[in-house]
Amino acid sequence: MSQEPPRDGDEPEFLRAFAIQAGDFAGAGNVSIAVKNLLKELGFPPEVLRRAAIAAFEAEMNVVMYGGGGQMEVYLSPRAVRLVISDQGPGIPDLDLAMQEGWSTATPEMREMGFGAGMGLPNIKRNSDAFCIDTGPGRGTRLQVDIFPR
């Protein structure tokens, strides 16, 4: 996306990693809530909290539903929030398709719970300033999302 990246020397540094459990629908959302509260305590503006919460939640749900568990790492600098979400799951075979709004491979059970609208990845991209995904069949998925305070 067309946002100025942070200047050199302002690379976000690792702060914390959160484990995401596979298939844990009851606990799903807890990691993104923890990430949001962490950013809140650090004094990031509400607009950053909002975008980070949405991106984190969608990514967390993807790991819960498809990724077979994984983790979310938080990297921070005053000018950037970076979330790195990774899993050892099956990977996404056709990324272009997955990035299309409305495309979903959710099971009926997932849809029953209100997931699987096919808006996850597009929603993450829309709420981030830099979006980078590394995935492919059999090699898991690593998603890196940057949010720059405006």
Place this chain on the structure above:
Amino acid sequence: MWIDPQACQGCVLCLKACSAKAIRVREGVAHILPHLCVNCGDCFRACPHMAVRCRTTPLEVVRRCQHPVAAPSPTLFSQFGYRATPNQILLALERLGFQQVMDMGWLCEMNSAAMEEYLLAHPELRPGISPSCPAVIRLIAGRFPSLLKNIIPVLPPRVFAGKVVKERLAQRQGWDLAEVGVFHIAPCAAKMVGPHDPVVLDHPYVDGVISFRDIYGPLLQALHGLEEDHTLQKCSGAGIAWAMSGGQAAAVDVEHTLDVAGFAEVVHILEMLEAGRLRDLRFLEAHICPDGCLGGPLVVENHFRARSVTLRQMRRFGAMSRVNRAKIKGMISEHLFDWERPALPRPQPVLHHDTGQAIAKMKAIQALTTLLPGIECGVCGSPDCQTFAGDVIMGRAQEAQCPFMEKRGGPSGESAGRVAVKVKDVVEALGLTVTAGAAGLERPVDGGYISDLLSDVMANARPGALWLTIQTHQNVVAVAVLKELAAVILVGGRQPAEETAAKAEQEGIPVLVSQAGAFELAGKLHEMGL
């Protein structure tokens, strides 16, 4: 809420009960941090020593008032069993000397209608949040300021009652406003706030909050032999059940309503809303107390029985509200329900106003948290280890308040600043004899280890430790070298074997002799802060 320092025992019960993490125990007395407290009453419920007090209005104030008006929460109707009707309870209040008794159940029904009209007029508001529970409003203002715009700006019934009394009734009766007192009779003290509370709108319409507990006895007496000669009750079951969890969600007729009660559950729902979930929701009724106002901290009746009584009354008086919708619309156009000022955010302190420094502090907190025992005992006076770490880094607590850290004298920030103890300091302080290895007297000391089994020392002693033992043979030196111990102390006046001394000399490992036994010596080393 406030804590009576005389009655407080300094235990951890309120500290652990406080969901807002707003209590600290310092020097044996619990303190409430006002910027975090939402007045939920959990500390009041938890305290066995009656040290937590609710700020409510004593009945004497009512007696001194020229024109006292009662505005009782409809929850009051649930406190006297199945036989007492709402009308009888209102009449009993009149007998107690209130010049006017408002049927708040009726005003609650009006409020439901006004909220519903507001929601219909503002379809973009998703969801509208009921403004009725002041603790929830305070929670939103502090922790979820982005949701403040979702609170339906309709005056809650108690405030509306006060406004009606002061702007209409007092004029009609020819009362001097200075002599009118509107007293909300309530199951909680959350409404009792100073005029400077940024979020609660009661001032200046409500003059005091009377606790159910204080008025229960007098009311019970007044109910006895009461002559039911006129009717004050206008409300239906909808108003009677309004403050019970689910009462508003049932009364506000919009698609997709949700009622939630209890601190943790409310936080969970608000977190979901803030994360952009629950997008279909039109109306949220949230109570900080379990089961809504029926579970308020100042109720007398068990809240399960209170619910049973409320449901019975609801069946008896019908759930259909008789509030005239056209009249409500007229009142809305007269702005009678309008808030006079917006609910303001209650900004929570951040770690530092500079984000870079805040991140550095967060890292320090994390680092300290990993050193803490994680058993969440509360002995330090903070509610849990993570909060304690935050308190230490923010300068609100000392690391040594944690009994585990004190014991360990740990390698964290604060103790790292301490002057390191050297072997020679120990020799001097405890009057030890240096028998060999004087070259190592400058070695720094970090703790100690007592054992006479060499493999145990190999397995468990930490580098830099003093080793207290009765073994005098030369393998002792070998172990000390391998484990990089600071020095060996032979206890009980034992002397090293000749080869031991020679080897120690060669390796520069001090071998010291103490006349004291290991137990006594360890005690003294501890006193030195090791």
